[in-house]
Amino acid sequence: MTTQPDDLIDAREARFARRVRDYTDPAVVPVDHARIAADAAAGGGPRRSGSGRLGWLFAAAAAVAGIAAVAFLLNGPKGPEIGTATPSAPSTATAIEGCTASALHATVGGWEGAAGHRIGTLTITNSGGVACILSGAPVPSLIDRNGHELIVGKIADMQAVQLAAGASTKTLVQTGNYCGPTAQEPAAVALDFGALGRVVATPVAGDDSSGVPPCLGEAGPADDITLQPWGSAAQG
Numbered sequence: 001m002t003t004q005p006d007d008l009i010d011a012r013e014a015r016f017a018r019r020v021r022d023y024t025d026p027a028v029v030p031v032d033h034a035r036i037a038a039d040a041a042a043g044g045g046p047r048r049s050g051s052g053r054l055g056w057l058f059a060a061a062a063a064v065a066g067i068a069a070v071a072f073l074l075n076g077p078k079g080p081e082i083g084t085a086t087p088s089a090p091s092t093a094t095a096i097e098g099c100t101a102s103a104l105h106a107t108v109g110g111w112e113g114a115a116g117h118r119i120g121t122l123t124i125t126n127s128g129g130v131a132c133i134l135s136g137a138p139v140p141s142l143i144d145r146n147g148h149e150l151i152v153g154k155i156a157d158m159q160a161v162q163l164a165a166g167a168s169t170k171t172l173v174q175t176g177n178y179c180g181p182t183a184q185e186p187a188a189v190a191l192d193f194g195a196l197g198r199v200v201a202t203p204v205a206g207d208d209s210s211g212v213p214p215c216l217g218e219a220g221p222a223d224d225i226t227l228q229p230w231g232s233a234a235q236g
Helices: 011-023 033-043 050-075
Strands: 104-114 117-126 132-134 139-143 149-152 161-163 168-176 188-192 198-203 225-227
Touching (some): 104 188, 117 188, 139 225, 161 168
Antiparallel strands (some): 117 168, 139 188
């Protein structure tokens, strides 16, 4: 037996049907069943098909509301699926660490006189197997061939540089005003990198020049040893 009306819908029923469509638009507003029922009651008057027609209208409203709910669930915003792993961001490259003393090899030579000072070329090489950062703040000192300190300088404020495995960089080292006991030459230059260790730049083999400067007076500076920025000396 069908629940659809078997006779024509009068004007009040048409108005009620339009109200049902107005309240069951799935793209705009949820269905208000209470309001639909109130509107139906307000219409009053006898119905030729009574409960059959009213039941059919409510059934239609419920069906449309159900379709709207399904459409919202299918097309509405979706949360993360259960059990689906969230892709992680690509990991950043491993940070390059500072060059340790054990990975560095250094030499010094080519000393030349300049207004009571000595200027030499210091070459430092990353002898390790990986790239590292050469610190920009070593403490330089001039030592004799027996390792005795002749001049101890201040922290060198230099920009750090990256050295690939096997790569080298050069700098100029300047010394001045040594008034201590006679030094045992040839002199070397030590670089203290703090926690990373101490590197000694040994004299270049066969180079008879010396980095020990003359005494310019006992009142002169006792820490006159400085470094130029890494890479300041010509590579060759």
